Amino acid sequence: xxxxxxxxxxxxxxxxxxxxxxxxxxxxxxxxxxxxxxxxxxxxxxxxxxxxxxxxxxxxxxxxxxxxxxxxxxxxxxxxxxxxxxxxxxxxxxxxxxxxxxxxxxxxxxxxxxxxxxxxxxxxxxxxxxxxxxxxxxxxxxxxxxxxxxxxxxxxxxxxxxxxxxxxxxxxxxxxxxxxxxxxxxxxxxxxxxxxxxxxxxxxxxxxxxxxxxxxxxxxxxxxxxxxxxxxxxxxxxxxxxxxxxxxxxxxxxxxxxxxxxxxxxxxxxxxxxxxxxxxxxxxxxxx
Amino acid sequence: xxxxxxxxxxxxxxxxxxxxxxxxxxxxxxxxxxxxxxxxxxxxxxxxxxxxxxxxxxxxxxxxxxxxxxxxxxxxxxxxxxxxxxxxxxxxxxxxxxxxxxxxxxxxxxxxxxxxxxxxxxxxxxxxxxxxxxxxxxxxxxxxxxxxxxxxxxxxxxxxxxxxxxxxxxxxxxxxxxxxxxxxxxxxxxxxxxxxxxxxxxxxxxxxxxxxxxxxxxxxxxxxxxxxxxxxxxxxxxxxxxxxxxxxxxxxxxxxxxxxxxxxxxxxxxxxxxxxxxxxxxxxxxxxxxxxxxxxxxxxxxxxxxxxxxxxxxxxxxxxxxxxxxxxxxxxxxxxxxxxxxxxxxxxxxxxxxxxx
Numbered sequence: 001x002x003x004x005x006x007x008x009x010x011x012x013x014x015x016x017x018x019x020x021x022x023x024x025x026x027x028x029x030x031x032x033x034x035x036x037x038x039x040x041x042x043x044x045x046x047x048x049x050x051x052x053x054x055x056x057x058x059x060x061x062x063x064x065x066x067x068x069x070x071x072x073x074x075x076x077x078x079x080x081x082x083x084x085x086x087x088x089x090x091x092x093x094x095x096x097x098x099x100x101x102x103x104x105x106x107x108x109x110x111x112x113x114x115x116x117x118x119x120x121x122x123x124x125x126x127x128x129x130x131x132x133x134x135x136x137x138x139x140x141x142x143x144x145x146x147x148x149x150x151x152x153x154x155x156x157x158x159x160x161x162x163x164x165x166x167x168x169x170x171x172x173x174x175x176x177x178x179x180x181x182x183x184x185x186x187x188x189x190x191x192x193x194x195x196x197x198x199x200x201x202x203x204x205x206x207x208x209x210x211x212x213x214x215x216x217x218x219x220x221x222x223x224x225x226x227x228x229x230x231x232x233x234x235x236x237x238x239x240x241x242x243x244x245x246x247x248x249x250x251x252x253x254x255x256x257x258x259x260x261x262x263x264x265x266x267x268x269x270x271x272x273x274x275x276x277x278x279x280x281x282x283x284x285x286x287x288x
Numbered sequence: 289x290x291x292x293x294x295x296x297x298x299x300x301x302x303x304x305x306x307x308x309x310x311x312x313x314x315x316x317x318x319x320x321x322x323x324x325x326x327x328x329x330x331x332x333x334x335x336x337x338x339x340x341x342x343x344x345x346x347x348x349x350x351x352x353x354x355x356x357x358x359x360x361x362x363x364x365x366x367x368x369x370x371x372x373x374x375x376x377x378x379x380x381x382x383x384x385x386x387x388x389x390x391x392x393x394x395x396x397x398x399x400x401x402x403x404x405x406x407x408x409x410x411x412x413x414x415x416x417x418x419x420x421x422x423x424x425x426x427x428x429x430x431x432x433x434x435x436x437x438x439x440x441x442x443x444x445x446x447x448x449x450x451x452x453x454x455x456x457x458x459x460x461x462x463x464x465x466x467x468x469x470x471x472x473x474x475x476x477x478x479x480x481x482x483x484x485x486x487x488x489x490x491x492x493x494x495x496x497x498x499x500x501x502x503x504x505x506x507x508x509x510x511x512x513x514x515x516x517x518x519x520x521x522x523x524x525x526x527x528x529x530x531x532x533x534x535x536x537x538x539x540x541x542x543x544x545x546x547x548x549x550x551x552x553x554x555x556x557x558x559x560x561x562x563x564x565x566x567x568x569x570x571x572x573x574x575x576x577x578x579x580x581x582x583x584x585x586x587x588x589x590x591x592x593x594x595x596x597x598x599x600x601x602x603x604x605x606x607x608x609x610x611x612x613x614x615x616x617x618x619x620x621x622x623x624x625x626x627x628x629x630x631x632x633x634x635x636x637x638x639x640x641x642x643x644x645x
Contacts, residue, residue: 016536019537024431029420031443034443040458100342112627127611127615184330184338212450242453
C-alpha cells in the first residue's frame with residue numbers, strides 16, 4: 001500500500017516537473033525569435049543608418065547611397081491625417097458609450113460595430129478605401145491612405161476611451177453637476193480630463209498599430225520615389241517602402257529596407273514604452 | 289438638462305404666497321437656481337454636444353455600412369459571372385490539360401487555391417502557436433517569479449506591436465534561408481514518406497514558412513488572452529485544489545485550465561481571426577502562385593496575398609471584381625470568427641462562471 005502510494009507520488013511529481021520544464025521551454029521558444037528579430041534588426045539596421053538616410057530620397061537603381069527621407073515625411077503626413085480622422089471620432093464614440101448611452105441598445109450596437117471594425121483585416125480596409133476614395137478621385141493619393149488608416153484607428157481609440165471613462169468614479173461627475181456645471185462642460189473638463197492619461201494611451205496604441213500598417217497603403221497611397229507632400233498625389237510611406245525594397249533584388253535597397261525597419265520599430269517601441277510609463281503611474285494604474 | 293426645466297416650473301408655480309414648509313424649502317432652492325439660471329441656460333449647448341457625440345457614435349455604423357456596401361457593390365460583376373462556384377470551381381488549361389484556377393488573361397477566376405492557402409497556413413500557425421502560447425501563459429501566471437513576470441509580459445506584448453512588414457522582412461532574410469538550408473531537408477528526410485513534405489521547391493518559400501511566421505505573429509495575442517482568462521480564475525479555486533494535496537501541475541490542470549478553457553478557446557479563435565486576415569508577412573514568404581499542392585513545402589498563395597499582389601496590376605474589370613469578392617469573403621469570415629471569439633472570452637471574463645465538471 002505504502003509503496004504503491006509512494007510510486008504514484010513520484011510519478012505525479014515527475015509529471016509536475018516535466019510540465020514546469022515544458023512551460024519554461026515554451027517561454028524560451030517564444031522569447032528567442034523576438035530577441036532574434038530585434039538583434040538582427042539592430043545589427044542590420046544600425047549599420048545602414050546614416051545622415052543621408054534621413055535627408056535624401058532614394059537614388060535610381062544602380063547607384064548606391066540615398067535615403068528614405070521622402071518616406072519618413074510621407075508616413076508623417078499620412079499618420080497626421082489618419083490621427084485627425086480617427087482620434088476625434090474615436091473619442092466621441094467612446095464618450096457616447098460611457099456617458100450617454102450606457103446600457104442602451106444603441107450603445108451595445110455601437111460597441112459591437114466597433115469590435116467588428118477592429119477585426120476587419122487591414123487589406124480589406126485598403127480595398128474599402130480604394131473604392132471609397134481612389135475610384136471617385138480617379139487616382140491614388142495620400143488622402144486615401146490617410147482615410148484607410150484613420151478608419152483603422154477608430155475602434156481602438158473608441159474602446160479605450162470608453163474603458164477609461166468608465167473607471168472615473170461617479171462622485172466626480174455628481175460633484176461637477178451639483179455645482180451647476182453644464183453637462184457638456186462636466187463631461188469635457190471633468191470626466192474626460194480625469195481619464196485623459198488613459199485616453200492618450202489609447203490614442204498612442206492606435207497610432208503605433210497603424211504606423212506599421214502596409215496593406216491598406218498598397219493601393220491607396222501607392223508609394224512614390226520622389227519628394228511629395230501633396231495630399232492629392234501618391235505618396236511614399238515607410239512600411240510601404242520597406243516592403244518594396246525587401247522584395248527587390250538589390251543589396252543597396254535591402255540595406256535601406258533594414259534601416260527603415262529599424263526607424264519604424266524604434267518609433268513604435270517608443271510609443272508603447274511611453275504608454276506603459278504613463279499607465280504605470282497616476283490614478284489609472286493597472287490599465288492599459 | 290431636464291432637471292433645470294423641472295426646477296424652472298417649480299420656480300414659476302411657487303411664486304405665490306408661501307403656504308407650507310415644503311414650499312418654503314422650494315423657495316430656498318429656487319434662490320440658488322435663480323442664480324444659476326441667470327448665468328444662462330445650457331440646454332442648447334448640452335443638446336448640441338449630445339448630438340455631436342451621437343454623430344461620432346453613429347458614424348462608426350455608417351463607416352462599416354459603407355465598407356460593406358462598397359465591397360458588395362464592386363464585387364457584383366464576378367458574383368454574377370461565377371456565383372457561389374467562385375469558391376470551388378476549377379478550370380482545365382487547354383494547353384497542358386492540368387487544372388488551373390486563376391486565369392486573368394481569359395477572365396476566368398476561382399478562389400479555391402487562395403482559400404486553400406489561407407486555411408493551410410492558418411492551420412499550421414495554430415498548430416505551432418497554441419501549445420507554445422498556453423505554455424507561456426501557464427508559466428507567466430502560475431510559475432514565474434514575480435521579478436521576471438513584468439519584463440516577460442512586456443516582451444510578449446512587444447511581439448504584438450511589431451508591424452507585419454518587419455516580420456516579413458525578417459522572414460525573407462532569416463527564416464526562409466534557414467528553412468531552405470536546414471529545416472526543409474531535415475523534414476524531407478524524416479517525414480517525406482507522409483507526402484506532406486517533398487523537395488520540389490528549392491526556394492524555401494511556401495506554406496510552411498508562412499505558417500511559421502504566422503505562428504510567431506499570433507502567439508502574443510493568444511498568450512495574452514489566455515493569461516487574462518487564467519488570472520480571472522478565482523484564487524480560491526487554486527487554493528482548494530492545492531489543499532487537497534495536488535501538485536502544481538494538477539492544480540493548474542484541474543483548478544485553472546478547466547475553468548478557463550472556454551476563454552482559452554476564445555483566445556485561440558481570435559488568433560485564428562488575425563491569422564486569416566494577415567497580409568504582408570504571408571505575401572512575402574508564401575511564394576504567390578495560384579496552385580494547390582499537397583506538399584507543405586511548395587509555393588502557394590492566400591486570399592490576402594493575392595489581393596496585395598495583383599490589385600494594382602489587375603487587368604480588366606472582372607479581375608478587379610474577383611479580387612474584391614475575395615476581400616469580401618475574407619471580411620465576412622473574419623467577422624464571424626472574431627464575433628465567436630469575443631463571445632467566448634466574454635463568457636469567462638464577464639463573471640459568468642463556466643461550469644467545471
